[in-house]
Amino acid sequence: MSKIVDKILTVASVQLPVDEELKIKKHRIMPFDSDAKLLEKHGRRISIVTGIHGDELEGQYVCFELSRRISEHPEYLKGVVDIYPAMNPFGIDNITRGIPAFDLDMNRIFPGNHNGDMNEHIAAEIIKDIEGTSLCLDIHASNIFLTEVPQIRINTLHKDKLVPIAMKSNVDFIWVHGASTVLESTLAYSLNSRGINTLVVEMGVGMRITKEYGDQLVDGIFSLMKDMEIWSGEVSEVRRPILSNDESGNDVYYLNAPFSGIFLKEKNHGCIVKKGDIIGRIVDPLSGRLLCEITAPGDGWLFTIREYPVVEDGSLMGRILKHTEVQA
């Protein structure tokens, strides 16, 4: 049996006021008797990050399953795998998307500041720790409102480097979106702008784990690791994703609620829809009235559907990739 180095390391820590320390931890797995810096220099380090939003738990299973499969066949491990399952431990513990006590979205404070406030300091330490990795996957789970097919979202600024990598990651969809100044404070933007290839994965729904999607992504991670010569074992063949170059924002129909009410979905995410198909209904349980039917504005692929039933004027209920893009 091959030996591996398997250790839990602290990436950042701060003292809390009342008898507690906040620690960001990672799980490092690498071949025994090897030099992490040397492997890193040869491009053999991958980082799997999740839990920036405390209510997005899909990545928890991925972290577990990835290390479980590696430990089954340590002889195939040829590089460094760093797993960061909880970037926002407060949020996960509190079932809260942001950082509790600060009401702050952690994915809006990167690259952080070593001399800044507690959270900025932690963000800077995280960036410092990930630096040197050849590929980072930042796994999200949409939010508690929407379910997504497994997909990778790429800022158009980084598409040339990232799309070829994303194609090998076994997701169903790659969505290249336009640049936005606000997104410059995300972990992915900060890392990509430092030359660290970082893919943002969105899949499933908040507060839940979809094992099927987790297994699919873990297969993709092994495929990527094989490509990076971090893994020498057999890997599953990856699926060919639909690619949308949507820099203009015109490839997708957004279904926003025209009324406040209770949304009852009629279609599941991942299905092909025709113009006029009923995606769901908004009803008023108080009066017993049907407020409206939500229909597909055109043919396409329903890759997002609302899971949380309460909607208000403007709430997103679904996204449809236009038919022409699906065909392409």
Added chain:
Amino acid sequence: MKSEILYKIDGLYRDDFRVRGYRFGKGEKSVCIMGSMRGNEFQQIYVCSQLIQKLKHLEEKGRIKSRILVIPCGNPYSVNVKKRFWTIDNTDINRMFPGYSLGETTQRIAAGIFENIKDYKYGIQFASFYMPGDFVPQVRVMKTGSEDVELAKKFGLPYVVLHNPRPFDTATLNYNWQIWETAAFSLYTTSTSAIDKTSAKQAVDAVLNFLSKQGIIEYKGYEGYISRVVENSDLVNVRTACAGFFEKLVSAGEKVEKGRLLAKIADPYTAEIRQEIISPIDGIVAFSHNEIMAYQNTAVYKLIVEDDVI
């Protein structure tokens, strides 16, 4: 004074969401004043209410020369449930400007508000900081290239603080007002979630002072200060090295000398002093932390260097 609904969303089980504005005067859209956009901004609502009283009185005497709009609150839903951000998805309306009328709920609210306020010559927002604390009253101006520092001085508040926009600032009301060619100012009074009548009165006087100098109202009031202009990046942050109970010894607005004991951090269990926080410079306290607990690395004070005048 005319009260009108500027934007409305039908509620499911709650009353309708309404953004209400109070109009004064006629003619050119001269100034829009925005109060709270977050559920904990009670002081910002209070300042608007005091301003509305003054403007109502001035209007009755025929002393308002052009159109003024005051919106005390852009987010009553959150205020009524004591939640800082939007009730269902915790998004911040002040990170959604200029808004999108076909987008998600808070994008629609931002768009609905902005549509009503984007054509004013001057925009004044009573804002709050993301960190809990007290401020020395100040006008903050974002450096977008369109900022007008001389105008900011006309409020007569003790300080005009200039700051460079960060990525998230590009979705704030202040930034977008400037992009749409409204001269925009954020006014910070001492408190946020508690009402501080003294600084509220100072803010009302400052706005009336400004309106008077711009010929929007006829008003003879307190002239205020000759403002000092400081760069936000030049403020000296005084940080905690330890976490614990925070005992504040010096408040916002006070003058301090180098070596002065500003605060203590104590072990919550044993009362042992973990840190004595000492002023590193001679200066004025621009911001002071105001909560019982302090985390490690928190900027509990921001100091204006004594001679730091632009």
